[in-house]
Amino acid sequence: MSANKKLTELKPGEKGRVVAISSCGSLRRRMMDMGLVTGSEVKLIRLAPAGDPIEVLLRGYSLALRKKEAMNVTLEVE
Amino acid sequence: MIRAALIGNPNVGKTEIFNHLTGLSQSVGNFPGVTVEKKAGRLVHKGQEIEVVDLPGTYSLTSNAVDELVARDYIVLERPDVIVDIVDGTNLERNLYLTLLLLEMDANLVVALNRWDMVKARGLKIDPEKLSELLGCPVVPTVAVTGKGLDDLTNSIVNAAGRMNTKGKNAIQYENDIELLIKKVEDVIRESPAFIEKYPQRWLAIRMLEGDERVMEQTRAALSSPQIARILSIIEAGEAAMK
Numbered sequence: 001m002s003a004n005k006k007l008t009e010l011k012p013g014e015k016g017r018v019v020a021i022s023s024c025g026s027l028r029r030r031m032m033d034m035g036l037v038t039g040s041e042v043k044l045i046r047l048a049p050a051g052d053p054i055e056v057l058l059r060g061y062s063l064a065l066r067k068k069e070a071m072n073v074t075l076e077v078e
Numbered sequence: 079m080i081r082a083a084l085i086g087n088p089n090v091g092k093t094e095i096f097n098h099l100t101g102l103s104q105s106v107g108n109f110p111g112v113t114v115e116k117k118a119g120r121l122v123h124k125g126q127e128i129e130v131v132d133l134p135g136t137y138s139l140t141s142n143a144v145d146e147l148v149a150r151d152y153i154v155l156e157r158p159d160v161i162v163d164i165v166d167g168t169n170l171e172r173n174l175y176l177t178l179l180l181l182e183m184d185a186n187l188v189v190a191l192n193r194w195d196m197v198k199a200r201g202l203k204i205d206p207e208k209l210s211e212l213l214g215c216p217v218v219p220t221v222a223v224t225g226k227g228l229d230d231l232t233n234s235i236v237n238a239a240g241r242m243n244t245k246g247k248n249a250i251q252y253e254n255d256i257e258l259l260i261k262k263v264e265d266v267i268r269e270s271p272a273f274i275e276k277y278p279q280r281w282l283a284i285r286m287l288e289g290d291e292r293v294m295e296q297t298r299a300a301l302s303s304p305q306i307a308r309i310l311s312i313i314e315a316g317e318a319a320m321k
Binding site: 060 | 138140169171175
Protein backbone atom coordinates (compact mmCIF):
# COMPACT_ATOMS: atom_id res chain seq x y z
CA MET A 1 0.00 0.00 0.00
CA SER A 2 1.32 3.40 -0.86
CA ALA A 3 0.02 6.79 0.10
CA ASN A 4 0.82 10.33 -0.93
CA LYS A 5 2.38 12.59 1.65
CA LYS A 6 3.91 16.02 1.68
CA LEU A 7 7.65 16.08 2.23
CA THR A 8 7.00 18.02 5.45
CA GLU A 9 4.86 15.15 6.77
CA LEU A 10 7.74 12.66 6.75
CA LYS A 11 9.52 11.68 9.94
CA PRO A 12 13.33 11.54 10.03
CA GLY A 13 14.44 8.29 8.39
CA GLU A 14 11.33 7.97 6.22
CA LYS A 15 11.60 8.12 2.46
CA GLY A 16 9.44 8.37 -0.61
CA ARG A 17 9.39 9.01 -4.33
CA VAL A 18 8.52 12.42 -5.78
CA VAL A 19 5.17 12.42 -7.58
CA ALA A 20 4.61 16.18 -7.88
CA ILE A 21 6.19 19.55 -7.22
CA SER A 22 3.58 22.28 -7.00
CA SER A 23 6.00 25.23 -6.84
CA CYS A 24 6.19 27.35 -9.95
CA GLY A 25 8.55 29.60 -11.84
CA SER A 26 12.23 29.83 -11.01
CA LEU A 27 11.84 28.11 -7.64
CA ARG A 28 10.41 25.02 -9.31
CA ARG A 29 13.17 25.17 -11.90
CA ARG A 30 15.83 25.43 -9.21
CA MET A 31 14.44 22.44 -7.32
CA MET A 32 14.45 20.40 -10.53
CA ASP A 33 18.01 21.57 -11.31
CA MET A 34 19.08 20.12 -7.97
CA GLY A 35 17.71 16.76 -9.06
CA LEU A 36 14.34 16.93 -7.32
CA VAL A 37 12.18 15.60 -10.15
CA THR A 38 9.30 13.18 -10.50
CA GLY A 39 10.48 9.68 -9.61
CA SER A 40 13.53 10.67 -7.57
CA GLU A 41 13.89 9.13 -4.12
CA VAL A 42 14.01 11.50 -1.15
CA LYS A 43 14.75 10.58 2.46
CA LEU A 44 14.20 12.97 5.34
CA ILE A 45 17.38 13.12 7.41
CA ARG A 46 16.56 15.67 10.10
CA LEU A 47 14.79 18.87 10.96
CA ALA A 48 16.28 22.07 12.32
CA PRO A 49 15.14 22.88 15.87
CA ALA A 50 12.14 24.93 14.78
CA GLY A 51 11.29 22.41 12.04
CA ASP A 52 12.60 24.74 9.38
CA PRO A 53 14.73 24.18 7.33
CA ILE A 54 14.80 20.44 6.75
CA GLU A 55 17.62 18.25 5.48
CA VAL A 56 16.92 15.54 2.93
CA LEU A 57 19.05 12.91 1.23
CA LEU A 58 18.68 13.09 -2.55
CA ARG A 59 20.77 11.28 -5.18
CA GLY A 60 23.50 10.60 -2.64
CA TYR A 61 23.87 14.12 -1.32
CA SER A 62 22.26 16.29 1.34
CA LEU A 63 19.93 19.09 0.36
CA ALA A 64 18.46 21.66 2.73
CA LEU A 65 15.00 22.97 1.95
CA ARG A 66 12.87 25.66 3.55
CA LYS A 67 9.69 24.28 5.05
CA LYS A 68 7.52 26.28 2.66
CA GLU A 69 9.47 24.86 -0.30
CA ALA A 70 9.24 21.32 1.05
CA MET A 71 5.46 21.69 1.52
CA ASN A 72 5.14 21.83 -2.25
CA VAL A 73 6.79 18.45 -2.77
CA THR A 74 4.41 15.48 -2.80
CA LEU A 75 5.84 12.02 -2.30
CA GLU A 76 4.57 8.52 -2.72
CA VAL A 77 5.38 6.66 0.48
CA GLU A 78 5.32 2.87 0.76
CA MET B 79 46.53 30.42 -28.11
CA ILE B 80 43.89 28.01 -26.80
CA ARG B 81 41.03 29.50 -24.81
CA ALA B 82 39.72 27.12 -22.17
CA ALA B 83 36.99 27.76 -19.58
CA LEU B 84 36.56 25.86 -16.31
CA ILE B 85 33.02 25.20 -15.19
CA GLY B 86 31.33 22.94 -12.66
CA ASN B 87 29.03 22.76 -9.66
CA PRO B 88 30.04 24.86 -6.65
CA ASN B 89 32.65 23.25 -4.41
CA VAL B 90 33.97 20.56 -6.75
CA GLY B 91 37.56 21.81 -6.74
CA LYS B 92 37.43 24.15 -9.72
CA THR B 93 39.58 26.86 -8.28
CA GLU B 94 42.07 24.32 -6.93
CA ILE B 95 42.47 22.98 -10.45
CA PHE B 96 42.66 26.51 -11.80
CA ASN B 97 45.42 27.42 -9.35
CA HIS B 98 47.37 24.25 -10.13
CA LEU B 99 47.11 24.84 -13.86
CA THR B 100 48.04 28.49 -13.78
CA GLY B 101 50.48 28.33 -10.86
CA LEU B 102 48.50 30.93 -8.89
CA SER B 103 49.37 33.62 -11.42
CA GLN B 104 45.80 34.57 -12.09
CA SER B 105 44.57 38.08 -12.64
CA VAL B 106 41.09 38.95 -11.52
CA GLY B 107 38.68 40.43 -14.03
CA ASN B 108 35.13 41.63 -13.73
CA PHE B 109 32.27 40.98 -16.08
CA PRO B 110 30.53 44.25 -16.81
CA GLY B 111 27.40 44.94 -14.84
CA VAL B 112 27.57 42.00 -12.47
CA THR B 113 29.26 41.32 -9.16
CA VAL B 114 30.40 37.83 -10.04
CA GLU B 115 34.05 37.60 -10.92
CA LYS B 116 35.78 35.44 -13.42
CA LYS B 117 39.45 34.74 -13.02
CA ALA B 118 41.79 34.31 -15.94
CA GLY B 119 45.29 32.85 -16.02
CA ARG B 120 47.74 31.45 -18.50
CA LEU B 121 49.96 28.44 -18.82
CA VAL B 122 52.29 27.04 -21.42
CA HIS B 123 52.03 23.30 -22.04
CA LYS B 124 54.53 21.71 -24.45
CA GLY B 125 55.03 25.05 -26.15
CA GLN B 126 51.28 25.64 -26.47
CA GLU B 127 49.89 28.69 -24.71
CA ILE B 128 46.53 28.17 -22.97
CA GLU B 129 44.36 30.85 -21.44
CA VAL B 130 42.23 29.44 -18.66
CA VAL B 131 39.11 31.20 -17.39
CA ASP B 132 37.57 30.12 -14.08
CA LEU B 133 33.78 30.59 -14.29
CA PRO B 134 31.45 30.85 -11.26
CA GLY B 135 30.29 27.55 -9.81
CA THR B 136 26.80 26.65 -10.99
CA TYR B 137 24.32 23.77 -10.89
CA SER B 138 22.45 24.81 -13.97
CA LEU B 139 22.52 27.31 -16.82
CA THR B 140 19.19 29.07 -16.58
CA SER B 141 18.88 32.81 -16.83
CA ASN B 142 17.37 33.22 -13.37
CA ALA B 143 20.57 33.66 -11.38
CA VAL B 144 23.37 36.10 -12.15
CA ASP B 145 26.21 33.60 -11.63
CA GLU B 146 24.58 31.08 -13.97
CA LEU B 147 24.02 33.76 -16.54
CA VAL B 148 27.66 34.87 -16.38
CA ALA B 149 28.76 31.29 -17.06
CA ARG B 150 26.18 30.74 -19.78
CA ASP B 151 26.78 34.01 -21.61
CA TYR B 152 30.51 33.39 -21.55
CA ILE B 153 30.07 29.98 -23.16
CA VAL B 154 27.48 31.05 -25.72
CA LEU B 155 28.85 34.46 -26.66
CA GLU B 156 32.62 34.08 -26.18
CA ARG B 157 32.73 30.52 -27.51
CA PRO B 158 35.92 29.30 -25.79
CA ASP B 159 37.81 26.58 -27.70
CA VAL B 160 37.41 24.05 -24.91
CA ILE B 161 35.08 23.83 -21.91
CA VAL B 162 36.49 21.88 -19.00
CA ASP B 163 33.61 20.54 -16.93
CA ILE B 164 34.88 19.68 -13.46
CA VAL B 165 32.75 16.96 -11.96
CA ASP B 166 32.78 15.74 -8.35
CA GLY B 167 33.24 11.98 -8.76
CA THR B 168 31.72 11.34 -5.34
CA ASN B 169 28.53 13.07 -6.42
CA LEU B 170 28.34 12.05 -10.03
CA GLU B 171 24.58 11.92 -10.49
CA ARG B 172 23.92 15.54 -9.58
CA ASN B 173 27.03 16.81 -11.35
CA LEU B 174 26.21 15.17 -14.67
CA TYR B 175 23.12 17.34 -15.08
CA LEU B 176 25.35 20.33 -15.86
CA THR B 177 27.44 18.11 -18.16
CA LEU B 178 24.35 17.29 -20.21
CA LEU B 179 23.36 20.97 -20.38
CA LEU B 180 26.84 21.76 -21.70
CA LEU B 181 26.62 19.02 -24.34
CA GLU B 182 23.28 20.49 -25.37
CA MET B 183 25.11 23.80 -25.96
CA ASP B 184 27.45 22.06 -28.42
CA ALA B 185 30.33 22.83 -26.07
CA ASN B 186 33.68 21.25 -27.00
CA LEU B 187 33.84 19.41 -23.71
CA VAL B 188 36.53 17.78 -21.59
CA VAL B 189 35.30 16.26 -18.32
CA ALA B 190 37.63 16.27 -15.31
CA LEU B 191 36.45 13.52 -12.97
CA ASN B 192 37.71 15.12 -9.78
CA ARG B 193 38.10 13.73 -6.25
CA TRP B 194 39.22 10.48 -7.85
CA ASP B 195 41.07 9.60 -4.62
CA MET B 196 37.81 9.92 -2.65
CA VAL B 197 35.97 7.86 -5.25
CA LYS B 198 38.48 5.06 -4.67
CA ALA B 199 38.49 5.51 -0.88
CA ARG B 200 34.71 5.24 -0.73
CA GLY B 201 34.72 2.15 -2.89
CA LEU B 202 32.62 3.80 -5.62
CA LYS B 203 32.98 2.19 -9.01
CA ILE B 204 33.16 4.56 -11.96
CA ASP B 205 34.46 3.50 -15.37
CA PRO B 206 35.95 6.67 -16.92
CA GLU B 207 36.29 5.02 -20.34
CA LYS B 208 32.65 3.97 -20.42
CA LEU B 209 31.60 7.42 -19.22
CA SER B 210 33.69 8.98 -21.98
CA GLU B 211 32.05 6.73 -24.56
CA LEU B 212 28.52 7.56 -23.32
CA LEU B 213 29.13 11.32 -23.17
CA GLY B 214 31.14 11.42 -26.39
CA CYS B 215 33.95 13.49 -24.86
CA PRO B 216 37.21 12.80 -23.00
CA VAL B 217 36.94 12.00 -19.28
CA VAL B 218 40.09 12.47 -17.18
CA PRO B 219 40.30 11.37 -13.52
CA THR B 220 41.93 14.08 -11.39
CA VAL B 221 42.82 14.86 -7.78
CA ALA B 222 42.87 18.63 -7.51
CA VAL B 223 44.49 18.86 -4.07
CA THR B 224 47.58 16.86 -5.11
CA GLY B 225 47.62 17.85 -8.77
CA LYS B 226 47.30 14.23 -9.88
CA GLY B 227 45.92 13.78 -13.38
CA LEU B 228 46.28 17.45 -14.25
CA ASP B 229 48.98 16.76 -16.82
CA ASP B 230 46.58 14.34 -18.55
CA LEU B 231 43.88 16.99 -18.29
CA THR B 232 46.07 19.59 -19.97
CA ASN B 233 46.92 17.11 -22.74
CA SER B 234 43.21 16.48 -23.26
CA ILE B 235 42.53 20.22 -23.45
CA VAL B 236 45.17 20.65 -26.16
CA ASN B 237 43.87 17.62 -28.08
CA ALA B 238 40.26 18.78 -27.81
CA ALA B 239 41.18 22.24 -29.09
CA GLY B 240 42.64 20.63 -32.19
CA ARG B 241 39.68 18.47 -33.10
CA MET B 242 36.39 19.34 -34.71
CA ASN B 243 33.43 19.88 -32.45
CA THR B 244 31.28 16.77 -32.20
CA LYS B 245 28.15 18.94 -32.44
CA GLY B 246 26.30 17.60 -29.47
CA LYS B 247 25.62 14.19 -30.91
CA ASN B 248 25.46 12.73 -27.43
CA ALA B 249 23.12 15.35 -26.02
CA ILE B 250 19.75 14.33 -24.63
CA GLN B 251 16.98 13.10 -26.91
CA TYR B 252 13.59 14.13 -25.58
CA GLU B 253 10.27 12.41 -26.08
CA ASN B 254 8.82 12.52 -29.57
CA ASP B 255 6.24 15.25 -28.98
CA ILE B 256 8.95 17.52 -27.51
CA GLU B 257 11.42 16.70 -30.30
CA LEU B 258 8.74 17.67 -32.82
CA LEU B 259 8.32 21.07 -31.15
CA ILE B 260 12.10 21.57 -31.06
CA LYS B 261 12.27 20.82 -34.80
CA LYS B 262 9.48 23.29 -35.58
CA VAL B 263 11.13 26.11 -33.63
CA GLU B 264 14.52 25.24 -35.15
CA ASP B 265 13.01 25.55 -38.62
CA VAL B 266 11.96 29.13 -37.88
CA ILE B 267 15.34 29.94 -36.31
CA ARG B 268 17.17 28.59 -39.32
CA GLU B 269 15.49 31.17 -41.57
CA SER B 270 17.53 33.85 -39.85
CA PRO B 271 21.16 33.60 -40.99
CA ALA B 272 22.34 35.84 -38.12
CA PHE B 273 21.84 32.92 -35.72
CA ILE B 274 23.44 30.17 -37.66
CA GLU B 275 26.98 31.22 -36.82
CA LYS B 276 26.43 32.58 -33.36
CA TYR B 277 24.22 30.18 -31.44
CA PRO B 278 23.66 26.45 -31.42
CA GLN B 279 20.19 26.23 -32.96
CA ARG B 280 18.88 23.25 -31.06
CA TRP B 281 19.94 24.88 -27.80
CA LEU B 282 18.17 28.11 -28.76
CA ALA B 283 15.00 26.23 -29.68
CA ILE B 284 14.94 24.34 -26.38
CA ARG B 285 15.49 27.51 -24.35
CA MET B 286 12.67 29.23 -26.27
CA LEU B 287 10.35 26.33 -25.51
CA GLU B 288 11.30 26.70 -21.85
CA GLY B 289 10.21 30.33 -21.99
CA ASP B 290 13.73 31.61 -21.28
CA GLU B 291 13.33 35.38 -21.17
CA ARG B 292 17.01 36.11 -21.73
CA VAL B 293 17.07 34.11 -24.96
CA MET B 294 13.87 35.78 -26.15
CA GLU B 295 15.46 39.17 -25.46
CA GLN B 296 18.77 38.32 -27.15
CA THR B 297 17.08 36.98 -30.26
CA ARG B 298 14.39 39.61 -30.68
CA ALA B 299 16.59 41.81 -32.86
CA ALA B 300 17.54 39.01 -35.23
CA LEU B 301 14.03 37.67 -35.79
CA SER B 302 11.24 39.44 -37.64
CA SER B 303 7.97 39.96 -35.79
CA PRO B 304 6.14 37.35 -37.90
CA GLN B 305 8.89 34.87 -37.04
CA ILE B 306 8.57 35.65 -33.33
CA ALA B 307 4.80 35.28 -33.61
CA ARG B 308 5.23 31.87 -35.28
CA ILE B 309 7.59 30.70 -32.53
CA LEU B 310 5.18 31.89 -29.84
CA SER B 311 2.29 30.07 -31.49
CA ILE B 312 4.33 26.84 -31.70
CA ILE B 313 5.06 27.17 -27.97
CA GLU B 314 1.42 27.89 -27.16
CA ALA B 315 0.11 25.00 -29.24
CA GLY B 316 2.69 22.69 -27.64
CA GLU B 317 1.71 23.72 -24.14
CA ALA B 318 -1.97 23.30 -24.92
CA ALA B 319 -1.38 19.81 -26.33
CA MET B 320 0.46 18.74 -23.18
CA LYS B 321 -2.18 19.86 -20.70
